[in-house]
Amino acid sequence: MQSKTYLLLEREHLQLQEARLYGITVSPVREDLLEWVATVQGLKDSLWEGASLQLSLKYTEDYNAIPPTVTFNTIPFHPNVDTITGKPCIDFLDNPRKWEEGFSLTTILLTIQVMLSNPVLENVVNVEAVEMLKENPSHYREMVLECVRASRQLKETGEKLAVRSFPVARFQEQVSTLLHRKPLTIKRIAFDDYHKAWSEIATTKAIESCKNQMPVTYPNLQALYNGLGKEDLQKEIEAQNKDCKGPMPL
Template identity: 30%
Template sequence: MAIRRLQQDFHHLMKNKVDGIDASPSAENIFLWNAIICGPEESIYETGTFQLQLAFPDDYPLRPPQVRFTTNVFHPNVWWEDGFICVDILKDGWAPSYDVLAILHSIRLLLIDPNPLSPANLEAALLYRDNRAEYNQRISQMIQDTHDAENNNDDDDDDDDSQIEDGDTIRQKTIILRHSITE
C-alpha cells in the first residue's frame, strides 16, 4: 500500500508542478525522498533554497513521514541540531489524505508563519517574539552563509565571487538542483 501511494504522490507532484517546491524519491529507496523548497516570495526567506529529507514509514499514509531540513534553518519550529520540523501536519494534525505536495507546501508556509508558542528552537522563538530585527538578521546571515558555502564548493566558480546573486539567479540554481534530485 505504501509503495503504491508514494508512486501516486510522485506522479501527482510531477503532474502538478508548483513553483518553489520539488521532491523525488531516492534511486535506491522509495521510502526516502529528497526535496527542495524555495523561500516564499516577499519574505525574509525569499533568497533561500532549502533542502529537506523525507523518510516515510512502511504504513504511509496512515502515519506521516519524518521530515527534516538538511540545510541549516534558523526558525522557531525547526530543531537546529538535526533539522527536524515541529509542525502539526506531521504530528497530531496528520491525515492520510495529505500527500508530499501538501506536506512541502505546509512547511514552506511555516517559514513565514512560525508558531513561537510551540518552539523547537527556543532561541529563534524568543527572537521572533522579542526582537524581530535580530531574528531577520540571523535568517539573512544563515542564508548568506549557505550561499557562501555552496559557492566555495563549486569547482566551476568564476573569478568574480564577490557578486551578490539576485533572486532570478538563485531560482535558476534551484532549477538545476531540482534536476539533479530527480535524476
C-alpha cells in the same frame, strides 16, 4: 510486484510534478521510494525569499496510515525547527492522530515552505529564535538573512566546499539516486555551523532600511500551516503559483 506504499508515493510524486509548485523539488534516493530528498525555497516577497533548504523524508511501509519522518539537512534558524535534529515542528507530522490519509508529499512540502515565513510562536522548539523575534526583531531578521545567504552559497558552491567548510556537520549518510544512478551525499548542516563559516567571508550585509522590519508573512497560505483540508489544497496551490508570478519548472 510493487507495494501499495510504492504505488502511492509514485502517484504523489507525479501529482507534485503536475502541480509545478514554485520553489519545491523532490527526488527519490532509494528504489523502494521510502526515502526522498527535497529542496524548498523561501516564498517570494517573504523574509526567506532566496533561501534554498534541503530536507529528507523517510517513509515506512505503513504509509499512508502514519506520516513520514521529515528533517532539514540544512537546518534554518527558525522558531519551529529543532536546531539539533533539524526536525520541523508541525502538528500533523509530530502527532499521528492529526495526520490525515488525504495528506500527501505536496501537502508536507507546501506546509514546510509556508512555515518558514509564518512561524507559530506558541509551538516552538528553538527558544533562542522566538525570543529574538519577540524582543529584537531587527536582529532576528539579520540572522534569517544570513541564513538565506548561507544557503544560497551552499547551493552555488557545491558539495566539495560544503565538506571542506563544515567538518562538524552532525549527520551524514550515503545514498544513491534512483533517477540518475550516481552517488549522492546528503549532509545535515546546522545553521550555527554554516553561519559561522560564511559570516567570516561574507561580502554583503543587511542594509539599514531592512533592519527594523518584521518578517513578511504570507497570509493567504497561513491556513495550510494551521491545518488545511484536502479539498482546499488545489486552491492554495493555484493561489501560490499566481502570487509567485507563475509556476516554476521542476
